[in-house]
Amino acid sequence: xxxxxxxxxxxxxxxxxxxxxxxxxxxxxxxxxxxxxxxxxxxxxxxxxxxxxxxxxxxxxxxxxxxxxxxxxxxxxxxxxxxxxxxxxxxxxx
Numbered sequence: 001x002x003x004x005x006x007x008x009x010x011x012x013x014x015x016x017x018x019x020x021x022x023x024x025x026x027x028x029x030x031x032x033x034x035x036x037x038x039x040x041x042x043x044x045x046x047x048x049x050x051x052x053x054x055x056x057x058x059x060x061x062x063x064x065x066x067x068x069x070x071x072x073x074x075x076x077x078x079x080x081x082x083x084x085x086x087x088x089x090x091x092x093x094x
Contacts, residue, residue: 030054030062034069 033054040046056062 028061028065028068030056030059030065031069033057034062034066037066038069038073 033050033056037047037050037054037057040050051057054062057066
């Protein structure tokens, strides 16, 4: 995505990625990207560039981890925890 922050090698999203760093815990490939993408679905205009910015989400591993993240979100909702912020707050997760 030339000309956008997601397409730049030193973008904020790239710096937030903790996959593969010692001490951050273990997560499957694409877990951080899938979590960010799932959160970006609340403001749909954000979801498209996030999805395009992380090609791993289209891989078999990315699809599997996206399903895992969705299942985690469903468990959170089933417990009665809030996923969505109050209307008009402009944020995806509470």
